[in-house]
Amino acid sequence: MNPRRSYAAGTGLFILLGFAALAYLATQTTSLVNFDSGPSYDVTAEFANIGGLKDRAPVKLAGVRIGTVKRITLDQRSMDARVTLAISDRYNQIPEDSYAKIMTSGLLGDQFISLSPGGSPKVLKSGSLIDNTQSALQIEDLIGKFMTGSGGSKAGSSGKK
Amino acid sequence: MKQLAVRLFDPLLDGLANIGRTGLFLLGLLTALPRGLTYPRELLRQLWFVGAKSLIIIMISGLFVGMVLSLQLYYTLSIFGGTSALGTVIALSLYRELGPVVTALLFAGRAGTAITAEVGLMRATDQLSAMEMMAVDPMAFVASPRFLAGVIAMPLLVAVFNLMGIFGGHLIGVTWLGIDNGTFWSNMTSNVGVWKDVINGEWKALVFGVFISLIAVYQGYTAPPTSEGVANATTRTVVSSSIAILALDFVMTAFLM
Amino acid sequence: MPAPNPSSVDSAAAPLVRVRGLTTVLSGQKVFDALDLDIERGKITAVMGPSGTGKTTLLKHITGQMHAAAGTVLVDGQDVARLPREGLYTLRERIGYLFQNSALLSDYDVFENVAFPLRQHTRLQEDLIRNVVLTKLQAVGLRGAARLMPSELSGGMARRVALARAIVFDPMLILYDEPFVGLDPIALNQVLKLIRTLNRELGITSVLVAHEFAAVREAADHVHLIANGKLVASGTPGELAKGDSPWTAQFFGGALEGPVPFQYPAPPLAPAFGFSGARS
Numbered sequence: 001m002n003p004r005r006s007y008a009a010g011t012g013l014f015i016l017l018g019f020a021a022l023a024y025l026a027t028q029t030t031s032l033v034n035f036d037s038g039p040s041y042d043v044t045a046e047f048a049n050i051g052g053l054k055d056r057a058p059v060k061l062a063g064v065r066i067g068t069v070k071r072i073t074l075d076q077r078s079m080d081a082r083v084t085l086a087i088s089d090r091y092n093q094i095p096e097d098s099y100a101k102i103m104t105s106g107l108l109g110d111q112f113i114s115l116s117p118g119g120s121p122k123v124l125k126s127g128s129l130i131d132n133t134q135s136a137l138q139i140e141d142l143i144g145k146f147m148t149g150s151g152g153s154k155a156g157s158s159g160k161k
Numbered sequence: 162m163k164q165l166a167v168r169l170f171d172p173l174l175d176g177l178a179n180i181g182r183t184g185l186f187l188l189g190l191l192t193a194l195p196r197g198l199t200y201p202r203e204l205l206r207q208l209w210f211v212g213a214k215s216l217i218i219i220m221i222s223g224l225f226v227g228m229v230l231s232l233q234l235y236y237t238l239s240i241f242g243g244t245s246a247l248g249t250v251i252a253l254s255l256y257r258e259l260g261p262v263v264t265a266l267l268f269a270g271r272a273g274t275a276i277t278a279e280v281g282l283m284r285a286t287d288q289l290s291a292m293e294m295m296a297v298d299p300m301a302f303v304a305s306p307r308f309l310a311g312v313i314a315m316p317l318l319v320a321v322f323n324l325m326g327i328f329g330g331h332l333i334g335v336t337w338l339g340i341d342n343g344t345f346w347s348n349m350t351s352n353v354g355v356w357k358d359v360i361n362g363e364w365k366a367l368v369f370g371v372f373i374s375l376i377a378v379y380q381g382y383t384a385p386p387t388s389e390g391v392a393n394a395t396t397r398t399v400v401s402s403s404i405a406i407l408a409l410d411f412v413m414t415a416f417l418m
Numbered sequence: 419m420p421a422p423n424p425s426s427v428d429s430a431a432a433p434l435v436r437v438r439g440l441t442t443v444l445s446g447q448k449v450f451d452a453l454d455l456d457i458e459r460g461k462i463t464a465v466m467g468p469s470g471t472g473k474t475t476l477l478k479h480i481t482g483q484m485h486a487a488a489g490t491v492l493v494d495g496q497d498v499a500r501l502p503r504e505g506l507y508t509l510r511e512r513i514g515y516l517f518q519n520s521a522l523l524s525d526y527d528v529f530e531n532v533a534f535p536l537r538q539h540t541r542l543q544e545d546l547i548r549n550v551v552l553t554k555l556q557a558v559g560l561r562g563a564a565r566l567m568p569s570e571l572s573g574g575m576a577r578r579v580a581l582a583r584a585i586v587f588d589p590m591l592i593l594y595d596e597p598f599v600g601l602d603p604i605a606l607n608q609v610l611k612l613i614r615t616l617n618r619e620l621g622i623t624s625v626l627v628a629h630e631f632a633a634v635r636e637a638a639d640h641v642h643l644i645a646n647g648k649l650v651a652s653g654t655p656g657e658l659a660k661g662d663s664p665w666t667a668q669f670f671g672g673a674l675e676g677p678v679p680f681q682y683p684a685p686p687l688a689p690a691f692g693f694s695g696a697r698s
Contacts, residue, residue: 011208013213014212015212015313021324022320022398025359026355030353030359105344105348109288291523295511295538295583296539
């Protein structure tokens with residue numbers, strides 16, 4: 001091969017490798033992974049306190065990832081956090097009375113929403129509201145409980161409704 | 162008294178004059194850049210020399226930095242019981258800070274010095290004057306392709322460095338220290354952003370690339386045409402680039418955060 | 419190959435290079451002081467002088483690489499200092515320049531070095547470029563070395579390659595900067611013969627900056643002797659060799675003392691050794 005072409009080939013390889021590395025970093029090691037590609041439907045849930053929950057946090061049922069947190073807003077009337085969940089269309093048989101809970105993976109890990117299935121024959125559809133929710137576990141509250149010994153007071157599990 | 166003032170201010174003025182001259186050189190370089198683009202073959206050759214030939218050192222360094230990072234951070238995180246965040250912390254340290262800075266320092270040592278020495282030698286052996294005599298502008302034919310190649314190569318090298326760093330970190334964290342593979346990745350993917358972390362680091366890489374290439378080409382282009390002159394210019398390239406990288410890193414981190 | 423220039427038709431008899439009142443100051447030192455000289459068309463003119471008289475500087479003025487403090491340099495009727503960048507580059511394509519250290523591009527082999535000006539300024543077909551380059555290499559006797567790299571050449575060979583590169587456009591003028599320095603007698607004679615051949619057969623005006631009077635005597639039609647920034651003697655080599663003026667006597671006769679002092683200008687000797695007692 002003539003030397004000029006082998007330069008060009010080596011340089012081309014270098015450029016391709018660089019862009020491939022960048023593409024891998026951007027798509028496989030970042031929150032882009034958490035974008036569900038398929039179609040989804042939106043369900044809302046209201047929490048008294050969402051703690052450190054963030055946009056695009058996973059939504060899991062029985063540990064299986066079924067969707068992501070799409071939007072977090074504050075409902076000014078009830079002063080509750082309104083969380084919109086985008087659940088993949090594939091999972092369309094989730095009972096309407098399922099229970100949503102904000103959990104933490106590990107002690108310092110990320111927060112995610114865990115759904116526990118209820119027993120209702122009706123299923124969640126686009127626009128449904130999940131009634132049964134439990135707020136994020138606040139470490140400060142937990143410590144406070146231990147300190148005062150007043151277990152089960154209003155500061156603890158402030159389950160909505 | 163006056164002598165003391167002169168002695169104090171002289172190096173300062175020299176430094177200022179140097180920055181000024183480098184800035185003026187950049188202006189000349191930018192005006193020559195469009196004409197430099199008419200030599201795509203030269204650009205390709207230089208990309209080979211500064212980019213492809215830096216790959217090995219960048220890959221090996223990236224791997225080891227990732228491995229060390231994994232060991233150190235595992236130890237620190239285990240104090241707080243937060244080893245599940247290992248992937249996140251490795252990725253963030255690499256993307257935002259270590260990737261661009263370490264790659265830039267290596268690049269200045271590997272490619273910057275090569276550019277300075279080569280251009281300096283071309284000056285010393287009258288090759289640049291010969292080009293001028295053949296009605297070829299060395300700013301366009303010699304300086305521009307080298308500058309441009311450095312600017313293009315840096316972000317690509319940083320991406321490769323980061324990738325190797327993640328692999329190194331994964332190797333130690335998951336294979337050796339026994340963190341769960343799924344935890345390592347899921348924790349990373351839910352906390353690392355494309356724009357705020359990956360692209361943020363690539364911006365730094367681009368800016369470092371501009372400064373290293375500019376300093377390297379300028380030092381070579383203006384090196385005194387003696388062996389001592391070229392040697393000194395090469396040293397100055399490393400020193401000036403390193404200081405510029407670290408200072409710019411601080412400024413950019415403060416503004417990009 | 420250069421396009422016929424109207425001014426060269428008008429003034430076919432006029433000198434190709436005309437220097438008038440050239441004054442140059444380099445880092446505080448006056449190199450030229452109102453220098454006047456002419457380079458005749460079609461001849462080999464040697465420019466000689468003691469070291470440091472700015473002979474190379476003169477060549478840089480002719481090619482517009484350097485600008486004068488005062489005075490003009492006309493090349494083929496054009497004021498070099500006034501030419502815009504494009505005009506200057508067009509002029510340079512018609513001037514060949516042989517550097518003292520050959521200045522071959524170290525990234526390219528011999529063939530590509532000679533082809534370099536063609537590739538930069540023309541869109542010739544590859545086989546045409548090949549023909550031109552091999553013809554020029556044949557002229558300097560190095561067609562067989564076409565694929566060697568500059569680092570593999572001896573000094574004399576490198577200079578011949580540089581010469582092939584300088585003539586690739588069939589220039590109207592070639593400037594030789596110290597073409598004989600560092601050559602063994604065989605290589606020197608080869609270069610000398612080439613300079614003469616190019617001038618006689620192609621009619622290329624040649625300017626030769628050199629120290630070797632023996633070689634200059636062989637080649638040059640005319641010699642300019644520059645000293646102290648002025649033209650101090652001018653004539654055929656034979657005339658200058660007679661040594662009528664103190665300059666030519668010292669320069670060509672080899673006298674140690676003359677207009678060029680042995681001692682670099684210095685304060686009187688006695689005070690420098692502290693003998694006068696006049697300390698300040």
